[in-house]
Amino acid sequence: DAGVIQSPRHEVTEMGQEVTLRCKPISGHNSLFWYRQTMMRGLELLIYFNNNVPIDDSGMPEDRFSAKMPNASFSTLKIQPSEPRDSAVYFCASTWGTKNTGELFFGEGSRLTVL
Amino acid sequence: AQSVAQPEDQVNVAEGNPLTVKCTYSVSGNPYLFWYVQYPNRGLQFLLKYITGDNLVKGSYGFEAEFNKSQTSFHLKKPSALVSDSALYFCAVRDNNYGQNFVFGPGTRLSVLP
Numbered sequence: 001d002a003g004v005i006q007s008p009r010h011e012v013t014e015m016g017q018e019v020t021l022r023c024k025p026i027s028g029h030n031s032l033f034w035y036r037q038t039m040m041r042g043l044e045l046l047i048y049f050n051n052n053v054p055i056d057d058s059g060m061p062e063d064r065f066s067a068k069m070p071n072a073s074f075s076t077l078k079i080q081p082s083e084p085r086d087s088a089v090y091f092c093a094s095t096w097g098t099k100n101t102g103e104l105f106f107g108e109g110s111r112l113t114v115l
Numbered sequence: 116a117q118s119v120a121q122p123e124d125q126v127n128v129a130e131g132n133p134l135t136v137k138c139t140y141s142v143s144g145n146p147y148l149f150w151y152v153q154y155p156n157r158g159l160q161f162l163l164k165y166i167t168g169d170n171l172v173k174g175s176y177g178f179e180a181e182f183n184k185s186q187t188s189f190h191l192k193k194p195s196a197l198v199s200d201s202a203l204y205f206c207a208v209r210d211n212n213y214g215q216n217f218v219f220g221p222g223t224r225l226s227v228l229p
Contacts, residue, residue: 004158033217043159043205043219056216091158100209101166103149104217106158 002026006092006107014115018080021110023092024073033104034067034077035091043091049075061086082114117142119208119220127226128196136191136223138206148189149207149217150180159205165189176200196227 005024013019025032033048047057052069060067064083069075079086089109095102118141128134140146147166151159163174170182180191189206206220 042221045216045218048216093159100147100211101164103161103164104151104159104207105161106151108158109156 004092004094004105004107006090006110008110009108010111010113012113012115013082015083016081017114018078019082019086019112019114021077021090021092021112023075023077023107025075025092025094026096026105027073029094029096029105030072031095031102032069032075033093033095034075035093036088037091037109038088046077046090079112082112084114087112087114117208117210117216117218119206119218121204121206121220121223123223124221125224125226127228130198130227130229131195134193134196134200134225134227136204136206136225138189138191138220139187140189140206140208141187142208142210144210146187146189147209147211148180148182149209150174150178150189150191151205151207151219153203153205153222155202162191196225198227198229201225201227 007022031050034046036044045059047067049069067077089111091109093104093106095104120139149164150162153159162178163172165172165182173179178193203222205222207217209217
């Protein structure tokens with residue numbers, strides 16, 4: 001299996017621009033998580049989906065952030081408009097099962113720099 | 116609410132010595148506990164987990180962890196550290212109620228000195 005695939009790996013953009021990060025979870029996994037990692041705040045959960053349905057989006061910073069999962073094999077995280085404080089590494093992770101016993105598999109991350 | 120504490124920001128150990136990275140947790144239900152490792156510019160990699168059964172669990176790269184319910188701890192251990200073990204280590208907890216989130220600790224940076 002190819003693992004969780006994220007794109008792009010690196011993105012540099014200017015303040016005010018729209019940013020779209022993409023994630024392909026591992027085939028057969030039914031839960032998908034988006035995390036953000038910074039030196040100051042560590043690893044923060046933004047949103048997670050079960051069976052393509054958003055379960056908890058309380059970590060989404062504000063209305064500038066949105067996430068979708070149109071099908072079991074694809075998810076996007078969009079920031080519009082972007083701001084310098086959004087600079088971080090964004091991770092997508094997936095897992096399986098209905099009993100919470102499965103471990104998370106992480107992608108390699110998308111490093112976002114907003115100038 | 117779930118929470119995870121990793122009381123040490125940094126752990127230094129000499130190569131060949133045993134290492135311990137500490138983790139304590141709080142959950143409302145029964146805990147499912149996980150350890151992850153992160154190397155520079157990489158995603159988190161799963162090391163091991165405790166779900167039920169034997170309190171001592173063994174994982175990848177010679178790591179093991181001991182679940183202690185009375186102390187609500189899940190410390191990561193390795194009998195003999197390698198320089199290549201130097202990385203950032205995260206403890207995570209999830210309780211047994213379906214749909215609950217993974218909660219990660221702040222991470223502990225392990226440095227193994229040659």
